[in-house]
Amino acid sequence: MSQELRAVEWTGTGLALIDQTLLPQRTETLPVHDVDTLVDAIQRLVVRGAPAIGAAGGYGVALALLQGEREGWTEAEVRAAVARVREARPTAVNLMVCVDRVMTRFAEGLDAVLAEAAAIQREDVEANRAMGVHGAEWLLKKVGADRPLRILTHCNTGALATAGWGTALGVIRELHSRGSVEVVYADETRPLLQGSRLTAWELVQEGIPHYVQADGAAAGTILRGEIDAAIVGADRIAANGDTANKVGTVGVALACADAGIPFLVAAPTTTVDLATATGAGIHIELRAETEVLEWAGHRTAPTESRGHNPAFDVTPGRLITGLVTERGVLEISAGELPGDRLR
Structure with a gap:
């Protein structure tokens, strides 16, 4: 930009x-x-x-x-x-x-x-810059590819979502600056389309090649071997590494675990909540039913239908390969928990 x-x-x-x-x-x-x-x-x-x-x-x-x-x-x-x-x-x-x-x-x-x-x-800007470097270096070593990477991300985690630069998208920006991004798959992020409206817009500003895909396509794209790693942000991280992020994140993590590819969470240490022991203690915001029952102000579901609209889900720490903060990368699935390093 x-x-x-x-x-x-x-x-x-x-x-x-x-x-x-x-x-x-x-x-x-x-x-x-x-x-x-x-x-x-x-x-x-x-x-x-x-x-x-x-x-x-x-x-x-x-x-x-x-x-x-x-x-x-x-x-x-x-x-x-x-x-x-x-x-x-x-x-x-x-x-x-x-x-x-x-x-x-x-x-x-x-x-x-x-x-x-x-x-x-x-x-926050300084932390984002630091985690971009830490995350990029860790991913390049973890993937071990001798070519630019194919990265999947979910929701928006760039300059729009932070004080500047970005968390998960900041890692992608750092990789791009090194010539290490082949393409980014940006999940559209239903129901408010933060991926297609915001992430894609930021990727255009940066000149980073990308596809926008439906959320439901993410697992298949991963399991077909079209992705080298997934990078997402976080809204709250419990002491055991369980992570709340935009709804749909846990499906990406499950697919990455099955495919054996890295699933990286990028967030500043202010997102780590050591007072919350596990993800079970994270309050999940339920938003208005109309966000899933309507589109552009027009009803798309039967009038008798009710809407279930959690804004977030919780990914168990065991599915998270690494957590990158401004301090470095913790390998959560290997047992290195936020509570152990950040107390």
Whole structure:
């Protein structure tokens, strides 16, 4: 990209969020100056991806302080507004971690809060760059191919999903910079099509060859031997390595395990939740039924049908070959667990 994307930007008086519900047809930013608008933006997926939500949440503390000053809120009302931001999406632990971190500076006032939020954003970009290098080097050694790799990814994990550069897509970008990507298979990511709308759009900006495929095609593509490795992101990683990510991820992991190819999870250490022992303790967000019962505002299922719409699933740690963070790669399926290395 000629200029690095920033999904979340502080303007001096509020936030500017790239409205990801409009991509790829339109590239527009949503101005955010109050807590209601931020919570709505997070829940509608105007801003999405665990690290990007975390960065937005950090700045949300500043929004609450500014709105409270304008509207004469008490401290208790400001704190209640911050709590609403913190709870806007329950599965992605980064949101909670980043809000809690910024709140440690709350008593120092707005400047301190903004400094901490900016530090979170800066550190996320640095972490993404580091995990891109770690992940690329590990994959090249693990696959051992003397040719560019064929990579499958699920959902969007690029600059749009982070403070910049990307997690899983950041690894792919690093591989591409080394001439080590033959093609990327981007799963479309039903029901909101983050793969076809967002990942494909970022791959186009980077000039990376790719196919968009239906989610249901992923396992067959893997088992036919057309993929060398899969790389995905994460919204929460339990202490035992169980990982919550966009729904459909666990099917990719099962196919990779059967095919004997690497399944790599890329996420910053802020996504690791050592307080959650296993994936059974991860709350899975259920989204509106209409997302699976309708298409573009038109009903596609019988009126009598109900919709089951989990936004995430949990991949057992035993199916994950490696977890790459800014600190390096843990080989989870070999018994090297996040809880052992990150305590």
